[in-house]
Amino acid sequence: MDLVLSDPTVTVDFLLDRLRSTFEGVKASISTIYNFLTKVCKFSLKRLSKWAMRRDSPELKQQRLEWALENKVKIDLEKNCVFIDEAGFNISMGWEYGLSKVGEKAVLKVPVTRGLNSSFLGAISPKGCIDLKVRLQAELIISTHF
Template sequence: MMEQLNAQFVGLDIHQSALHTFLYEKRHFSLKRAHFHSVERNSPEKIEERYNWVKQWQETDMDFTSNCVFIDEAAFHINMKRNYAWSGKGKRAVVNVPKTRAKTTTIIGAISSFGIVNVKVKLPKVTAPSKKRKATSGPVQAGKGGTVTGHYFNFVASTLDVMDKYEQFKDHYLIMDNAPIHKNKDMQLYIEGRGYRCVYLPPYSPELNPIEQFWSIVKRKLKRVALLEEETLSTRISDSCNKVMIIDLQGFCRYSAARWADCLERKSI
């Protein structure tokens, strides 16, 4: 902010502490973690889609806190943004950002209120696949960056293999966002053929997906320098996953379940 003021008002003489005092005491602004929202996220159309989605699924036995496994990818961008921004006191700091593309390291994960079901790390520029330690039973797999249908299918298959071993996962719902890679018809038929149920979230609805909060914590524990050190990334991610407790996962599920009421009231989320 200081740089922008100095660029706009040549010769401006003001100390950073004075600017902070003015913003905090006079304008009632405070520095908070920035939440980057797509400009489309809370458009009237998306709000209506979420309303219709909740209306449909509340008539079923689907319960985020007891019979759902949430699957999603997390992208680690090299050009990460600052985590804090100014906003009015008592108000969330939201920064609208345009759609951008950047080179990423991808993690695919599956969680539930019972714990972490499966995690796979996909590192960029790795020519030969290898196996590294995972936060749960089984290896974190390192492969070439980016997620394609084949890789995602293999991850879902391995996740179902884990779920098959535990009675509490019987007849569970697999919850995914509506990305094209997830909505492959063969994928849905495969999941249903394995005895599970497949549900796709409405577009631009990360608050309805508990794994988004899981990824947020994992990312927070990873320093930016870790993204540049491919040899240590898998270990760092595994360590971060291990620090997320079951009580935290249960809290994530309760939080997303509580957002259903907001959707029914057609609130922005």
């Protein structure tokens, strides 16, 4: 478990080799190691999130704390903070899995094979929506000011 926790890119082959080199005569297969990792240790295979190494360093955490303490008077969520977020979608997006009878394909009829990409960008404050922009694939920007 410590090897996986210290390096999430470690392979099952590597773990099996390490086990065999540490304990002579161990008879285990790759599937045995994989089943142990998933069923006993509760690990699962996921897409990696790459973070800068210094992100969680004690020095950087201390700098963040000092900044927050220095600026806590200036930061008033109800007076001078705006939250901005973006979301994107495509008309072709949808479920990748579906149900069908055994032996038959699961088919979903859709209006087009490729849809336009759209992005929404919004700015809100505790007093309400400040601005909302919609960007379509053709770079057309629709803006609504509140």
